[in-house]
Structure formats: structure tokens, C-alpha cells
Amino acid sequence: MVRTNTKKVSLLERIKIDIRKHWILYVMLMPVVIYFIIFEYYPVYGLTLAFKKYNAKLGIGGSPWVGFKHFARLFKLHSFPTMIRNTLEMSLYSLVVGFPIPIVFALMLNYVENKKLKKTVQMVSYAPHFLSTVVVCSMITMFCSKDGGVFNVFRNLIGMESVSFLSVPEWFKDIYTWSGVWQGMGWSAIIYISALAGVDPTLHEAAIVDGATKIQRMWHVDLPSIKSTIVMLLIMRMGSIMSVGFEKVYLLQNSLNYQESLIISTYVYEVGLLNGDYSYSTAVGLFNNIINLSLLIATNVFSKKVLDESLF
Amino acid sequence: MKRSYSDKIFDIVNIGIMIVLLIVFVWPLWFVFIASISEPNAVLRGEVLLFPKQINFKGYERILSYQMILKGYANSVFYTVVGTILNMVMSILLAYPLSYRSFGPRKFFNWFFIATMYFSGGLIPMYLLVRGLGILDTRWAILIPGMVSVYNALIIKNFFMNSIPQELQEAATLDGANAAQYLWRVVLPLSKPVFAVVGLYYMVGNWNNYTKALYYIYNEDLYPLQSVLRQLLISSKLVHDLVMTAEEMAEAIEQAQLMQYGVIVVAALPMLCVYPFVQKYFVKGAMLGALKG
Missing domain, CATH: 1.10.3720.10 (MetI-like)
Known part of the structure; x- marks a missing residue:
């Protein structure tokens, strides 16, 4: 962090340079990252269901909150x-x-x-x-x-x-x-x-x-x-x-x-x-x-x- | 003098325990095998312990004519072959950039992947995702969820970093090779031992998995062998399926008993045949799987 300040190169700038230099690696990593977002991180968001009453029509996001009801049960x-x-x-x-x-x-x-x-x-x-x-x-x-x-x-x-x-x-x-x-x-x-x-x-x-x-x-x-x-x-x-x-x-x-x-x-x-x-x-x-x-x-x-x- | 005496006792006890262990590991498998080719009644009476009795292959004949098992076998071969290829490709795509020393966001992505080892959405969010993507009750539901094991990918990454000399990369760069060419020409050919080990881990996992089918597959035509096996043996569907009339009950139970052991042999054999060949890499593999990220 300190080094970036002294060199006066913003994070965004550094990323740009790195992408230009290593674009092949970014391309390789892309499918894996997308896979992880969908199959590892998104289900974690699905955990909010634990505090909701699931409604198939409304989906996970639209289902109403019920607080700690399920835990109490x-x-x-x-x-x-x-x-x-x-x-x-x-x-x-x-x-x-x-x-x-x-x-x-x-x-x-x-x-x-x-x-x-x-x-x-x-x-x-x-x-x-x-x-x-x-x-x-x-x-x-x-x-x-x-x-x-x-x-x-x-x-x-x-x-x-x-x-x-x-x-x-x-x-x-x-x-x-x-x-x-x-x-x-x-x-x-x-x-x-x-x-x-x-x-x-x-x-x-x-x-x-x-x-x-x-x-x-x-x-x-x-x-x-x-x-x-x-x-x-x-x-x-x-x-x-x-x-x-x-x-x-x-x-x-x-x-x-x-x-x-x-x-x-x-x-x-x-x-x-x-x-x-x-x-x-x-x-x-x-x-x-x-x-x-x-x-x-x-x-x-x-x-x-x-x-x-x-x-x- | 005293020392060598105590060591001698130790050696004798040690070898004794090892021989007992040898029997404990081998005998149950041996028993299943000899029971599968013995007369079921003899097995029931407990006469088959060390050697088969009245050897016959009626059980195997029955298995070969049982549609569900054959279909399950074909499905399992498909899931294992295609699944393992997908596993390996994804794992290498994960491991290679993370092993590339000058790759900027290496640290960030390292944590991005490792973090997922410590939490998960669990059964229902995953089920809803699979359903939402429209792949429920299709072959994709077996192939896609759990496609990359971070643990296995890190084993590959560590191998890339520690076992392939860095000078090779410098030399390749000087020769004008880009990252993809370096991977293809240098890294992949040098990494056969680690691919053998990780590939085996994935293969065994795919062949032996039954939970994905339990959660996501309803259509019996798509069942892997393990699911068929579970239905046959543990839910004891076998008897109900085969019995036509009450008179045939006794014979059906006998058949079931005979088929049981044979089915186990059929299901376990492929993996038991493969592992001895990759065995020499195991100890190496354990070292490579250094647990720290």
C-alpha cells in the first residue's frame, strides 16, 4: 500500500498494466472464477433463506423475511x-x-x-x-x-x-x-x-x-x-x-x-x-x-x- | 545387551500386529469375493469363510441380465470419464495462473478460492440453484456441481511452483514463449506425476459418489451404479423387484443373497484395479498437498 502511494500509481492503473501483460492468465482464470461465483458464492447468498419464508414464485431474493423463526423452531x-x-x-x-x-x-x-x-x-x-x-x-x-x-x-x-x-x-x-x-x-x-x-x-x-x-x-x-x-x-x-x-x-x-x-x-x-x-x-x-x-x-x-x- | 533385547521384543510384536492388520484389511474383501462365487445357502449357513464352496457364477449371470445394473454401469463410466476430464481442465486453469509468480492478483485469487473451503451454501441453496439453472434431473446435475476441488487444485498449484524449476520459465520467456505456450510445452509434460495423483482422486470421487444423484436425479435411467447399488442392497428393493409369486420367495431371497456379493465386486473392482498403478505417487502426493495456502 505504502509503495503505491510513493509511486503514485493507482490500483486501477496497476490492474490495467497487469491485464495487458498477463491477459492470457486472466482469460484462463475467467471460467473458473465465474464457476466459483455461481456455484460457491451464490449459494452462500442463498443462505439468507434461513431467515425467510421461501416462496417459489418470488425466488430467494423476493421471499419475505421472517427473522429467527426457523431457528426458534x-x-x-x-x-x-x-x-x-x-x-x-x-x-x-x-x-x-x-x-x-x-x-x-x-x-x-x-x-x-x-x-x-x-x-x-x-x-x-x-x-x-x-x-x-x-x-x-x-x-x-x-x-x-x-x-x-x-x-x-x-x-x-x-x-x-x-x-x-x-x-x-x-x-x-x-x-x-x-x-x-x-x-x-x-x-x-x-x-x-x-x-x-x-x-x-x-x-x-x-x-x-x-x-x-x-x-x-x-x-x-x-x-x-x-x-x-x-x-x-x-x-x-x-x-x-x-x-x-x-x-x-x-x-x-x-x-x-x-x-x-x-x-x-x-x-x-x-x-x-x-x-x-x-x-x-x-x-x-x-x-x-x-x-x-x-x-x-x-x-x-x-x-x-x-x-x-x-x-x- | 538390554537394549537389543527390548528391541527384539518390539520387532516381534510389531510384525505380529502388521500381520493381523494385513488380515483385517484383506479378509473382508476376500470374503465378499468368495461369497460371490459360492452357493448362497452355504454362505447363509456360515460355511464360507476362507475358501469358496460349490463354485458357480449364477450370481454374475444374473447381474449381467439385470438391465438396471448395466445401465448404471454405463452411466457411471460416462460420469467418471467426462467428469474427471472437466475436473482436471478446471483445476489446471485454476492452478496455473496462481502459480505464475509475476501474476498481479495472485494473492487475491488465492483467497478467493481458499475461502470457499471454509463455508458453503449447503444442501438447499445448492439444490435451488441446480433447479433454477434447469439442470435438475439431467446429466449436468452430476457433472457440474462440485466440478473443482480447491484442495486438489492447490496440490497442482504447489507442484507447479515447487517442482518445476523457475529457470525454465525464464528460458521459455527469453525464447519468446507466452504463458499459454509455456504451460502447454513445458509445465504440462513435466507434471505427469501430480496429474496422476489428482486425476485418481477425482476419478475415485466421481465413481463412488452417490449423493449428487440422490439430491438431483429422479430419472432411474440416469442413475449411476452407486445409486442402483443402494437401491438394490440397502433399500433391499432386490427382493421385491424379483418376486412374482409367494412361492418364489425363498428362491428369490437366495438369488438376492448370491447377487449381493457379486454386485459389490462389480462396483468396487474398477477402482481397486486402478489404484495400485498410481500407488507409487501417493506419498509424493501427500507431501505436495501441503495444507497451508
Whole structure:
């Protein structure tokens, strides 16, 4: 800014010069910018619906304002506490279980000396990531089935009765979380594996000379070296704590486990697209977004102060 | 002496855990495969655990004669191929100007795109937009929304900036090449590894997506395979669809059971076949996706 003043070149003038110099780049960027304005920024304007009563004839802009009516309705909803509890429980459960496991996996894999085993495990661990949610949920449904489901075959082998797992509400969160771990741990570990590959080998040599065991090296050399990667991913993770995957929960949800599987995002879909209650559904979605964004910012501030790492 | 002893125990435990993990990752997939070629009754009785029993391909024959699945397969191939091409073109158009060091508004546009990672209009505003544009219930509703992932585009941008030596640009400029020629002749050919990784991300995403069809597509002829699969397996439409009379119930359930596993194999196979080839780039890709904007 200061420089522009001293040089006495206006912003407009600078833009003109830049366009003349880089017109090809502007032409390239144009379609992408237009796309983002229409498909990313315009829907954000559509969020005003949360404070309006949607009228198809008048459109989003012309629909009358109703203030916080939809939010009041949401907060009074008798299943609102259940919804919030389920959303929080599921994401905290996945966070507590799903976040550290890939780190531990990467650390341990790093010490496998047999190259062939290491490569095989690593490659095979990615495979579930490439299955679609529909496929994974179909597998879960079949494996959990009461007739011939694999989990029940194992239960029968050790003399236990068959259980229709997906019909028992108490099982829902375990199934959701652990299937997620199965599907995601190999993939999530990649970034740690690559970070570990960059650890200075002289640190390890020094530790070995000092008589450190492998576990000590893991704790005192490897872990501190990948600390910033861990923190960064944790912040990212915190930002989406309220957005428990709609895709998977929706597919596994049924009337019997509804009490434990109702989450905000499935509710948004239900009232929005199934019942056509557009304004209300937008309000519920917005509520969810705001909590997410606040959590992201809060975590970022926290980690900046305490851990000296931040995302922005 | 003490140290090597403790390390030995560690190695044994470590290898043990890795082998258990190997089984945990592979066995469910193996099971689906052997169940798909076994007699459904044997699967139901829990006799198929490690090896197929009474191998037959009746399930696959049934799948091949099921119109919905074939149509869904063709649709998915279309959405994946066309979708991924659009994804890549748009991502490169986003990444290249942002990687060009002397491009004036680089910072501004950087934030213009990154900001969208932190908020979104959400389901209904997006649905109304798609409806308003008149592409609801058409193939465009699958191809256009979510066409660019900023995250993926930034991976490409970072590759352009960090892995292509800047001297090449200076040399190209001296030779009189403009920005487009430099992109086409130098940058694109040098960026194959990152295109392989990002292209794979997009491809997998397109092949596996079912929510766009769930939100925007009503016409079953336009369903991607995942939607057909969801209908068949999870809404257990299979049984109702195939049953003509009550007597056929038992057989239909058996058929359904047999077809179930086969359908999963059919849906999962393409991506499981592709990824090992791009695998070597993954670790590189993770590094390139440096999270800071």
C-alpha cells in the first residue's frame, strides 16, 4: 500500500498494466472464477433463506423475511438434543479413535525392517479407501445381518446368540466409527509416513549411540519431528467436527436405530429434500456450519497460543 | 545387551500386529469375493469363510441380465470419464495462473478460492440453484456441481511452483514463449506425476459418489451404479423387484443373497484395479498437498 502511494500509481492503473501483460492468465482464470461465483458464492447468498419464508414464485431474493423463526423452531424441537448429542458423540468418538490410530500405524510401520512386508501392508491398507460409501455400507449391512452375517457366524462359533447389529441402537456408533477406521486408517497414515521419511537420520544415529530403544526413539525422535503435521491435521479435523458424514449415516440409518443415528445432516436432508421445507432446512444447515466454523477458529487460536502452530 | 533385547521384543510384536492388520484389511474383501462365487445357502449357513464352496457364477449371470445394473454401469463410466476430464481442465486453469509468480492478483485469487473451503451454501441453496439453472434431473446435475476441488487444485498449484524449476520459465520467456505456450510445452509434460495423483482422486470421487444423484436425479435411467447399488442392497428393493409369486420367495431371497456379493465386486473392482498403478505417487502426493495456502 505504502509503495503505491510513493509511486503514485493507482490500483486501477496497476490492474490495467497487469491485464495487458498477463491477459492470457486472466482469460484462463475467467471460467473458473465465474464457476466459483455461481456455484460457491451464490449459494452462500442463498443462505439468507434461513431467515425467510421461501416462496417459489418470488425466488430467494423476493421471499419475505421472517427473522429467527426457523431457528426458534429448531431449538424447540424435541429431538434437537438427541440430534446434537448424536452428532457430537459420533464425531468425538471418530476423532478420539480415528485420529491417533493412523499416527500409531505410521510410526510402527516405519520400524518394519522387512521391506516386502512393509510395502505389502502399506499398499493393502489403502485399498478400503477406494471403496465407495455405498459398497462399504452394503458390506456392513451384510456382515451385520442376523442370517449368515459374518459377525454372527463368529459369534455362533464361540457359542453366542446371533444379533441383528444394525437394529440395536447401542451398536450404531461403534459400527460407524470402527468401519470408518477400517476404511480410512491406511489412507490417513500416508501423510505421516511421508513426514516420517523426512526425519533427519542423524537424529536416529545419535539416539542409537545414546542407547535408545526403538520405542524411545519413536517417542523422542519421531513424534516430535512430525508434531506440526499432527497439529495441522488435528485443526482441520476439528473444523469438521459437526459435519459427521451424511453419506454413511444416511445409508446405515433405519427406523430401529434412528434414536442413535439421527444427526444434523440427515435431518437437513429429511426436512429439506424429502419434506420440501426449504427455509427451515437451510436454517438447520446454517446452524451446523456456524458451529463448525467457530470450532475451527477456536482450535486455531488455541493451537497458535499453546502449540505455536496454526493453519492461518 | 538390554537394549537389543527390548528391541527384539518390539520387532516381534510389531510384525505380529502388521500381520493381523494385513488380515483385517484383506479378509473382508476376500470374503465378499468368495461369497460371490459360492452357493448362497452355504454362505447363509456360515460355511464360507476362507475358501469358496460349490463354485458357480449364477450370481454374475444374473447381474449381467439385470438391465438396471448395466445401465448404471454405463452411466457411471460416462460420469467418471467426462467428469474427471472437466475436473482436471478446471483445476489446471485454476492452478496455473496462481502459480505464475509475476501474476498481479495472485494473492487475491488465492483467497478467493481458499475461502470457499471454509463455508458453503449447503444442501438447499445448492439444490435451488441446480433447479433454477434447469439442470435438475439431467446429466449436468452430476457433472457440474462440485466440478473443482480447491484442495486438489492447490496440490497442482504447489507442484507447479515447487517442482518445476523457475529457470525454465525464464528460458521459455527469453525464447519468446507466452504463458499459454509455456504451460502447454513445458509445465504440462513435466507434471505427469501430480496429474496422476489428482486425476485418481477425482476419478475415485466421481465413481463412488452417490449423493449428487440422490439430491438431483429422479430419472432411474440416469442413475449411476452407486445409486442402483443402494437401491438394490440397502433399500433391499432386490427382493421385491424379483418376486412374482409367494412361492418364489425363498428362491428369490437366495438369488438376492448370491447377487449381493457379486454386485459389490462389480462396483468396487474398477477402482481397486486402478489404484495400485498410481500407488507409487501417493506419498509424493501427500507431501505436495501441503495444507497451508
